[in-house]
Amino acid sequence: MSARFIKAGLGALFCLGTATAAWAETTLIVPITSEPRTLSPAFAADTGGYHPGSNIYCHLVVMDWGVTQGVSSYGDLAKSWEMSEDAKTATFHLYEDAKWHDGEPVTSEDVQFTFETILEKKYPFAAYLSNVDRMETPDPHTLVVHLKEPDSPFVAMQAQAAAWTGKIYPKHIWENEEGFDSGAHVNEPIGCGPFRFKEWVRGSHVELVANEDYFRGPPRVDRLLFRFISDANVARAAFEAGEFPYLPYDYAPPLAELPTFEADPNIEVILADSHYGRDIYLNTKREPLSDLTVRQAISYAVDREEMNKLAFAGIWRPAYHAIVNSQDKWLNEEARFPDYDPAKAEELLDEAGYPKNDDGWRFKLSVTNPNFSDCKNMMEVLVQQLRRIGIDARWDQYDGSTWYDKAQKADFDITCYFVRYGPDPDAYREHFSTGGARNFSGYANLEFDRLANEARSLNDEAERRKRYQQMQALLVNDLPYINLFNVSQPSLIRDGWSGFNVQPSGFNKSITWFGHYAVTPPAN
Amino acid sequence: MRIRRYIILRLLQFVPVVLAVIVINFVLIHLAPGDVAITLAGEDADPAYIEHIREVYGLNRPLHEQLFSYLGQVLQGDLGTSFRSREPVMDEILRRVPATLLLVGAALFISVVLGTAIGTLVASRPGSSIDTVASTIAIALYSIPVFWLGLMLVLLFAVELRWFPTSGMFSLIGPRDPVGRSLDIAYHLVLPMLALSTVWIGQYLRLARTAVVQVLNEPYITTARAIGFSSRRVLLHYALRNAMLPIVTVLGLQIGLLLTGAVLTETVFSWPGLGRLIYEAILTRDTPLIMGAYVMMSIMVALASLVADLVYAYLDPRVVL
Numbered sequence: 001m002s003a004r005f006i007k008a009g010l011g012a013l014f015c016l017g018t019a020t021a022a023w024a025e026t027t028l029i030v031p032i033t034s035e036p037r038t039l040s041p042a043f044a045a046d047t048g049g050y051h052p053g054s055n056i057y058c059h060l061v062v063m064d065w066g067v068t069q070g071v072s073s074y075g076d077l078a079k080s081w082e083m084s085e086d087a088k089t090a091t092f093h094l095y096e097d098a099k100w101h102d103g104e105p106v107t108s109e110d111v112q113f114t115f116e117t118i119l120e121k122k123y124p125f126a127a128y129l130s131n132v133d134r135m136e137t138p139d140p141h142t143l144v145v146h147l148k149e150p151d152s153p154f155v156a157m158q159a160q161a162a163a164w165t166g167k168i169y170p171k172h173i174w175e176n177e178e179g180f181d182s183g184a185h186v187n188e189p190i191g192c193g194p195f196r197f198k199e200w201v202r203g204s205h206v207e208l209v210a211n212e213d214y215f216r217g218p219p220r221v222d223r224l225l226f227r228f229i230s231d232a233n234v235a236r237a238a239f240e241a242g243e244f245p246y247l248p249y250d251y252a253p254p255l256a257e258l259p260t261f262e263a264d265p266n267i268e269v270i271l272a273d274s275h276y277g278r279d280i281y282l283n284t285k286r287e288p289l290s291d292l293t294v295r296q297a298i299s300y301a302v303d304r305e306e307m308n309k310l311a312f313a314g315i316w317r318p319a320y321h322a323i324v325n326s327q328d329k330w331l332n333e334e335a336r337f338p339d340y341d342p343a344k345a346e347e348l349l350d351e352a353g354y355p356k357n358d359d360g361w362r363f364k365l366s367v368t369n370p371n372f373s374d375c376k377n378m379m380e381v382l383v384q385q386l387r388r389i390g391i392d393a394r395w396d397q398y399d400g401s402t403w404y405d406k407a408q409k410a411d412f413d414i415t416c417y418f419v420r421y422g423p424d425p426d427a428y429r430e431h432f433s434t435g436g437a438r439n440f441s442g443y444a445n446l447e448f449d450r451l452a453n454e455a456r457s458l459n460d461e462a463e464r465r466k467r468y469q470q471m472q473a474l475l476v477n478d479l480p481y482i483n484l485f486n487v488s489q490p491s492l493i494r495d496g497w498s499g500f501n502v503q504p505s506g507f508n509k510s511i512t513w514f515g516h517y518a519v520t521p522p523a524n
Numbered sequence: 525m526r527i528r529r530y531i532i533l534r535l536l537q538f539v540p541v542v543l544a545v546i547v548i549n550f551v552l553i554h555l556a557p558g559d560v561a562i563t564l565a566g567e568d569a570d571p572a573y574i575e576h577i578r579e580v581y582g583l584n585r586p587l588h589e590q591l592f593s594y595l596g597q598v599l600q601g602d603l604g605t606s607f608r609s610r611e612p613v614m615d616e617i618l619r620r621v622p623a624t625l626l627l628v629g630a631a632l633f634i635s636v637v638l639g640t641a642i643g644t645l646v647a648s649r650p651g652s653s654i655d656t657v658a659s660t661i662a663i664a665l666y667s668i669p670v671f672w673l674g675l676m677l678v679l680l681f682a683v684e685l686r687w688f689p690t691s692g693m694f695s696l697i698g699p700r701d702p703v704g705r706s707l708d709i710a711y712h713l714v715l716p717m718l719a720l721s722t723v724w725i726g727q728y729l730r731l732a733r734t735a736v737v738q739v740l741n742e743p744y745i746t747t748a749r750a751i752g753f754s755s756r757r758v759l760l761h762y763a764l765r766n767a768m769l770p771i772v773t774v775l776g777l778q779i780g781l782l783l784t785g786a787v788l789t790e791t792v793f794s795w796p797g798l799g800r801l802i803y804e805a806i807l808t809r810d811t812p813l814i815m816g817a818y819v820m821m822s823i824m825v826a827l828a829s830l831v832a833d834l835v836y837a838y839l840d841p842r843v844v845l
Contacts, residue, residue, distance in 0.1 A: 027697050035804065037608045044577075045566025122573035124566045165566070181610065202619050203796025205696055225696050229794045230804075233675055238690040241683045401558030401809060408562070 025222035029244040054514035057167035057191035066507035068273035068326040072423035073159030087150035107140040113171040128158040150457035153426035163512035249489035256313040272502040274487040275422030285442035293352035295479040300345035311377035322472040332469035361392040369416035443480030496522025603816035613816035624797035631720035639728025647736035666726030674792035691794035716793040735767035776832025780825030
């Protein structure tokens with residue numbers, strides 16, 4: 001009785017404030033794990049900034065979760081494009097009615113200006129433009145990009161990175177600034193995307209409003225708010241209290257609890273695939289993993305089924321090939337990592353000259369991981385599996401930047417990692433070509449490098465596939481890494497809402513995987 | 525006159541304290557692994573861009589040079605620019621102070637007043653069943669992790685009963701007029717304040733109880749009783765005043781940590797305060813912001829202990845400054 005009274009009282013108090021305004025418009029609140037550094041995503045890593053940035057700015061080409069069904073890129077500002085026969089010239093045709101939020105038309109000069117600034121300043125996206133020789137704008141809606149070397153995956157590879165740092169900036173606003181990191185518009189962005197910037201309340205949220213003049217038509221939600229909630233438990237509680245309709249997988253509940261949510265008729269559980277895998281990197285430059293036989297032993301010692309049961313409630317799908325399910329048009333069925341066989345593993349270790357000592361151990365090994373919960377769960381099990389075959393494995397944990405520092409300096413034995421296989425298999429290069437940016441295991445195989453470069457310069461899909469399949473065979477033989485799982489990340493969505501980027505209804509129209517253009521609120 | 529000289533002397537002591545804080549923290553931050561430039565530029569960044577960042581932020585200069593130029597800046601009242609947001613550190617910190625002051629101030633007020641009151645009450649009947657119950661609860665409350673308590677409060681009052689919002693300081697789709705806004709903030713304040721004061725109240729309750737019980741055993745109290753003063757007057761007028769001394773000391777210490785004392789509570793409730801700002805700055809290796817926050821904190825602690833000493837002198841005539 002009294003509880004009800006208090007509740008009514010509080011409700012009345014609260015309503016006093018809200019009653020004055022009628023909220024006929026739809027508001028979408030999305031929780032994000034970190035606050036943006038700035039609202040100019042081009043110039044540096046900014047996990048929090050990509051969310052508002054991707055909804056405010058336009059891109060040349062983008063991709064979203066549609067990639068898990070084979071769409072490696074689609075146009076944002078680009079209505080269409082052609083790659084020349086020799087894979088050295090890309091011609092983009094832009095939408096003609098796109099406008100900046102201040103009303104100025106978007107032209108190919110804006111794109112050229114943006115790309116030139118990024119290249120000049122060496123901003124992160126420059127990695128995806130490094131092959132650009134020069135650009136031309138024959139008319140306001142055509143951009144011709146001449147490449148230094150043949151590069152057929154040029155468009156697909158930049159489509160993904162666009163979600164992070166490949167935003168297009170308005171030339172008329174930025175041309176007098178020194179780069180994209182100074183001036184009044186860093187935190188008062190003017191883009192050409194589906195939402196306009198309204199307000200950033202520090203420590204709380206960023207508010208965007210629908211852009212009624214968006215060239216694809218206005219979005220179906222009127223206001224889009226990104227709320228900063230760093231703790232997963234807190235975000236889940238807020239979702240369960242009905243404070244927002246979408247709980248992104250960054251806050252995913254433990255997989256073992258999924259059945260509870262699946263039983264709830266008001267909640268849809270989406271298990272999103274990825275073109276990233278979960279795997280372990282083996283440091284090929286350090287004893288004893290520099291010995292191929294030892295790496296082979298480890299590939300026999302890993303029990304993916306047990307790991308799946310203990311770490312992921314049996315919900316993830318083990319991976320035995322050097323690729324993930326969503327990219328299987330490039331799959332080499334024959335190139336397969338071995339099945340679990342601990343006896344074989346021990347035999348190989350004996351053979352490699354690492355018999356068990358008197359204390360029962362063969363050698364010490366350190367296992368580490370980036371600071372993700374799934375990697376942590378996997379490595380915890382892996383340590384036990386290695387100990388079972390007599391490897392004195394130790395589990396070392398670090399915070400994010402320390403781990404990255406160690407990975408880059410190859411200061412690890414085994415680390416959990418997440419090789420990227422798409423949007424185009426050209427992504428193999430950054431992980432496994434000699435000196436690649438994410439080749440932490442120190443793999444160097446000239447044959448692999450040659451095949452990767454050839455595949456990149458070819459336009460014919462069958463010819464490219466042949467080479468990527470050969471590369472998979474090399475990886476499975478040389479074992480710079482061992483692929484373990486296809487990722488399945490659960491997101492929760494309240495009934496009636498659709499078009500979120502992880503839902504098939506949002507595929508290929510979300511505008512980046514941080515985009516919410518396709519979101520449709522419940523009809524009522 | 526004596527007092528003024530005392531205050532000036534104490535203020536002068538701030539300088540070496542703050543300098544020591546800066547040097548120690550500077551060294552600690554640079555001992556921690558992780559490369560600021562890579563954190564800033566991103567994992568994909570071009571080595572040339574990382575080099576450029578080192579130059580822009582002065583990270584390529586020798587450490588002692590970085591330290592001296594920072595000390596020089598601070599002496600001029602400039603805390604520098606945040607690596608993360610590229611805004612002045614002072615602005616970043618000041619922007620977050622009101623939220624933290626509101627939360628911590630309200631919680632502290634409630635726990636001091638209620639804790640002292642209940643502690644004094646039970647002290648008048650030491651050993652009674654009320655005393656045992658109150659003291660046990662106080663210890664229990666004091667040992668609850670605030671993070672856990674916060675989550676439990678959220679689950680009960682926000683998720684199950686839906687009386688209060690789960691987190692945040694105001695409704696994102698709420699009222700904008702001043703009255704509605706204030707009510708909205710008060711509404712959001714209830715749970716985090718409850719969590720914090722629940723944990724803090726035990727401390728003041730125990731403190732007040734012990735101090736009052738001790739004082740009540742003093743001969744002068746017996747004298748007062750013998751004279752025939754009412755037990756109410758004895759308790760509030762003679763006993764509590766003397767018992768306030770340790771409470772003021774603890775309060776002084778706590779006020780010093782006021783600005784950062786609520787990191788966990790701010791995290792559970794996504795409260796846009798200073799504690800979370802500092803926590804995030806540590807995660808992202810935002811050296812200027814971390815240093816700036818430590819400088820402000822050390823000044824706060826020093827100021828609070830000065831004020832506590834002055835109040836102490838006022839409460840206890842035996843103390844001569």
